[in-house]
Amino acid sequence: MRAVGSVHIKQPPLNHNKMANTYHQIYLQTVFAVKYRNAVIDKAWKQTLFGVIGNLINETNCKTIIVNGVEDHVHCFLGLKPVVSVSELMKTVKAKSSKYINDHSLTKERFEWQEGYGVFSYSQSSVDKVFKYIQNQEAHHKKQTFRDEYLDLLNRFKVEYDEQYIFRELI
Numbered sequence: 001m002r003a004v005g006s007v008h009i010k011q012p013p014l015n016h017n018k019m020a021n022t023y024h025q026i027y028l029q030t031v032f033a034v035k036y037r038n039a040v041i042d043k044a045w046k047q048t049l050f051g052v053i054g055n056l057i058n059e060t061n062c063k064t065i066i067v068n069g070v071e072d073h074v075h076c077f078l079g080l081k082p083v084v085s086v087s088e089l090m091k092t093v094k095a096k097s098s099k100y101i102n103d104h105s106l107t108k109e110r111f112e113w114q115e116g117y118g119v120f121s122y123s124q125s126s127v128d129k130v131f132k133y134i135q136n137q138e139a140h141h142k143k144q145t146f147r148d149e150y151l152d153l154l155n156r157f158k159v160e161y162d163e164q165y166i167f168r169e170l171i
Contacts, residue, residue, distance in 0.1 A: 026080040027065075029130055030090060031073060031150065032117040039071035040107045050074070052100050056093045060084050065127070068134045070141050075134045090117050116165065118150060120157050 034040055041049065046069070053076060054064035063079035076093070080086065094113045101111040122130050133140070140149070147166065154161050 024082050025124060026082065027122040027124070027127060027130070028078055028080050028086065029120045029122065029134070030076045030078070030086075030093075030117055031119075031153065032090070032094060033073040033114040033146065034071075035112040035114045037072050037114065037146070040111065041069065041071045041074075042106070045104075045106050046071075049097065049101065049106075053093055053097050056096050057089070060089055060092060062089060066131050066134050068137050070137050070146075073146050075137065077130055077134050086119050090119075118153060118159075120153055 050067040050069070053074065054067045057064045057067075057076060057078050061081050062084055065077040065079065067074065067076045069075055080089070094117075098111050098113055101107060144152075150166065153159075
């Protein structure tokens, strides 16, 4: 079991069908926002949501390290399996987690994630630093807006972007 917030995540079963001499360690941080940046992820159920997201990641045979965020966006830090595409992982996580929110009527209106996401790769030496950064999202966002955080990530990783597609300001 791995802790995500105060929620324990069931680890995926070991895959005994590994190809001989194939080894990997791919660490990714993904970031995605609520549609229109609506601040609707409520403290009353956000840890449950983060647990659901962590379990969805694990169900793809990837490994959740931590899931955390604030009222309008989520950060996931995970170990990616090389046979899983990032786009399929994010499609699954976003679709099934929004379905969970809607099926449980956690928001007043229909819930949707904003189109798109950010994904950033890290080395083994950065794991603890990234974990702590994601763990401290509440404190971090008292000092910096999500937009500024996201632009910092894009610039630090030298990702080209079109300003018109950057996540909107908080509503």
